[in-house]
Amino acid sequence: TDEPLVLGIETSCDETGVGLVRGRTLLADAIASSVDEHARFGGVVPEVASRAHLEAMVPTIERSCEKAGVRLADVDAVAVTTGPGLAGALMVGVAAAKALALALGKPVYGVNHLAAHVAVDVLEHGPLPSPTAALLVSGGHSSLLLVPDVTAEVVPLGSTVDDAAGEAFDKVARLLGLGFPGGPYVDRAARNGDPAYVSFPRGLTAPHDMREHRFDFSFSGLKTAVARWVEQRQAEGTPVPVDDVAAAFQEAVVDVLTRKAVLACSENGVDSLLVGGGVAANSRLRALAQERCDAAGITLRVPRPGLCTDNGAMVAALGAELVMAGRAPSPLEFAADSSLPI
Numbered sequence: 001t002d003e004p005l006v007l008g009i010e011t012s013c014d015e016t017g018v019g020l021v022r023g024r025t026l027l028a029d030a031i032a033s034s035v036d037e038h039a040r041f042g043g044v045v046p047e048v049a050s051r052a053h054l055e056a057m058v059p060t061i062e063r064s065c066e067k068a069g070v071r072l073a074d075v076d077a078v079a080v081t082t083g084p085g086l087a088g089a090l091m092v093g094v095a096a097a098k099a100l101a102l103a104l105g106k107p108v109y110g111v112n113h114l115a116a117h118v119a120v121d122v123l124e125h126g127p128l129p130s131p132t133a134a135l136l137v138s139g140g141h142s143s144l145l146l147v148p149d150v151t152a153e154v155v156p157l158g159s160t161v162d163d164a165a166g167e168a169f170d171k172v173a174r175l176l177g178l179g180f181p182g183g184p185y186v187d188r189a190a191r192n193g194d195p196a197y198v199s200f201p202r203g204l205t206a207p208h209d210m211r212e213h214r215f216d217f218s219f220s221g222l223k224t225a226v227a228r229w230v231e232q233r234q235a236e237g238t239p240v241p242v243d244d245v246a247a248a249f250q251e252a253v254v255d256v257l258t259r260k261a262v263l264a265c266s267e268n269g270v271d272s273l274l275v276g277g278g279v280a281a282n283s284r285l286r287a288l289a290q291e292r293c294d295a296a297g298i299t300l301r302v303p304r305p306g307l308c309t310d311n312g313a314m315v316a317a318l319g320a321e322l323v324m325a326g327r328a329p330s331p332l333e334f335a336a337d338s339s340l341p342i
């Protein structure tokens with residue numbers, strides 16, 4: 001076969017991901033997470049994440065090769081996330097990728113984490129239409145992007161001005177006494193609730209916001225509105241209808257996400273939308289996105305949940321696209337860039 005075997009390394013946050021793909025075929029996706037080490041701090045601690053990557057890197061590379069049944073020596077190219085993300089965490093991945101490439105005498109490709117979230121879909125649904133719009137929603141990002149071509153630089157259209165979408169799910173879940181991470185719990189509770197029980201605010205959708213923050217999101221006002229509503233009930237001594245509040249909150253989030261994503265497509269003449277990131281697992285987001293894309297003549301692509309969250313396969317997938325498109329590798333002195341737009 002002349003399809004390239006590419007190893008991808010992802011270390012932008014708390015997951016050490018090492019994926020192997022051949023062309024557009026996923027061979028292995030090994031992950032080590034330091035999430036438990038951060039839990040007692042209530043958030044990801046950068047120094048802890050960097051050290052965990054350093055410890056997990058070589059074992060995760062070995063595990064990925066074992067799973068795929070390939071030898072490191074057979075790898076045609078190495079790809080690695082250069083940003084956006086935590087600076088120290090990114091550096092561990094970049095250093096490992098360069099060392100590996102140098103030792104193997106193979107090229108190394110530095111890639112954008114957001115572009116990799118988009119490219120991963122080729123492993124499941126085949127070549128990506130050009131151009132595609134992308135809505136990336138997770139605990140770390142909430143962005144709308146234009147992707148001229150899977151190997152081109154992504155064009156940021158907008159992002160959150162405060163909390164990420166997943167963060168909002170997590171905070172509201174805590175407020176409702178549900179578990180962590182909150183998204184799946186809110187999703188489940190909402191299935192038994194009435195989304196119209198309360199009408200919570202839709203951030204940045206007022207007419208003046210649709211001029212200045214057309215493709216931006218805001219979720220902190222919504223979170224505060226839910227908190228106020230719950231506190232009022234508690235002060236009155238009336239029980240809080242958790243399922244209804246979860247449904248109403250979720251509806252407010254996914255209404256804004258899908259409305260702006262479809263608008264981004266229509267305004268840019270794009271008829272393909274990709275939704276990725278951990279929040280893409282949300283059942284109501286998937287349903288409403290499908291409904292609104294159908295109405296607008298847009299083809300919706302959503303990778304399966306295991307490919308939506310941070311992983312090494314997405315980096316390998318983008319690396320393989322770059323190799324197959326005949327793109328030049330990165331010079332060996334490239335650096336991590338934690339400040340890329342998220």
Ligand code: KG4
Nearest residue numbers: 138139140166181183187278279281282309
């Ligand atoms: O991409 P991801 O696994 O990791 C990081 O952001 O680092 O995304 C995790 C986020 C969490 O905030 C989680 O609550 C959210 O995705 N999430 C969901 C669902 N499943 C995960 N949010 C809403 N509905 C879900 N079903």
Ligand code: ZN
Nearest residue numbers: 113117138310
């Ligand atoms: Zn991510």
